[in-house]
C-alpha cells in the first residue's frame with residue numbers, strides 16, 4: 001500500500017529523517033512512535049506530499065508521490081498535527097468546503113459528508129460553529145475532513161494531543177473503528193496509545209527506524225532476555241537453597257510478598273533455555289510450593305527506552321572513537 005525507500009530529509013545540515021525504509025500493508029493500523037523531534041511529522045509530511053524529500057522514494061499504491069502527486073494523494077486522508085480547521089465555519093460548511101477542495105463530484109458530496117459525519121458522530125453538532133466546539137469534537141472534525149473522498153489510507157499526526165482522558169478514549173475508539181475499513185497510520189509519542197490501538201509499531205529515533213513489529217512481538221523479543229517472576233511458599237533461605245541447585249540461574253532478586261508465608265522473586269536466567277521445569281522440581285523437592293511462575297515481558301515503554309538507549313550508547317561510543 002505504501003512503500004518508503006531510503007527516505008532522507010535534511011533541513012540545512014540537520015538530518016531530520018535518515019535513510020528510512022518501511023512498507024505499510026493494507027488494512028492494518030500502524031503506530032509511528034518516537035520521542036519529540038524524532039522525525040515523525042517530517043516523515044508524514046513527505047508521505048502526504050506536503051514537503052519534498054531530499055532523497056529516496058515514496059510509492060502510494062504504486063504511485064510516486066513526487067511524480068504522480070494527484071493519484072497518490074487521492075489515496076490518502078490526512079489529519080496534520082495542526083489541522084487547518086476554519087473556526088468561523090459551521091461543521092457542515094467546513095466539510096462542504098473540504099469536499100469541494102478535494103474535487104468530490106457534486107452529486108456525491110452530500111452523501112459523503114453525511115457518511116463521514118455519521119462515522120465521526122458529528123451529526124448533532126453539524127450546525128455549530130467550529131470555534132464553539134470542545135477540543136475532542138474539533139479533532140473529530142479534523143478526522144471527518146480526512147475521511148472525505150473515500151481515501152484508503154488515513155494518516156493521523158498525534159491525534160490525541162491536548163485531549164482530556166474521556167476524549168482520548170473516544171478518539172481511540174474512533175481510530176480503531178476506522179481500521180475496519182481503512183489502512184491507518186498514526187503518530188504518537190505515547191506508548192500506551194500505540195499498544196492500545198495499533199496492529200504494528202514502527203519506532204523511530206533521530207530520524208532512523210529502530211524497530212518494526214507487532215506490540216506483542218516487540219515486548220516478547222525484548223522479553224527481559226529470559227526472566228521469570230515467582231511467588232513461592234516457604235522461607236527465603238529454603239527457597240534460595242533449592243534454587244541454587246538449578247543450573248543457569250544468573251540472579252535472584254527478592255521482593256517482599258503480600259502473600260502470607262511466601263516470597264516473591266524475579267529470577268534471571270542466562271541463555272535462552274526454558275528452566276521452568278527444573279525450577280518446579282527443585283522447589284517441589286524442597287517442599288516449597290510454587291504459587292505463581294510467569295515469564296516477565298518488557299512493556300512497550302521498556303522496549304522503547306532500551307532501543308533508544310542502545311542507540312545513545314552506540315553514539316557515545318562512536319563519539320569516543322573520534
Ligand SMILES: Nc1ncnc2c1ncn2[C@@H]1O[C@H](COP(=O)(O)OP(=O)(O)OP(=O)(O)O)[C@@H](O)[C@H]1O
Pocket residue numbers: 011014015016034035036037038039040041042043189
Ligand atoms: N521546517 C524545519 N526547519 C528546520 N528544522 C526542522 C523543520 N521541521 C522540523 N525540523 C527539525 O527536524 C527534526 C524532526 O522534527 P519532526 O517535527 O519531524 O519531529 P516529530 O517526531 O514529529 O516531533 P514532534 O512530536 O515534536 O512534532 C527536529 O529536530 C526538528 O527540529
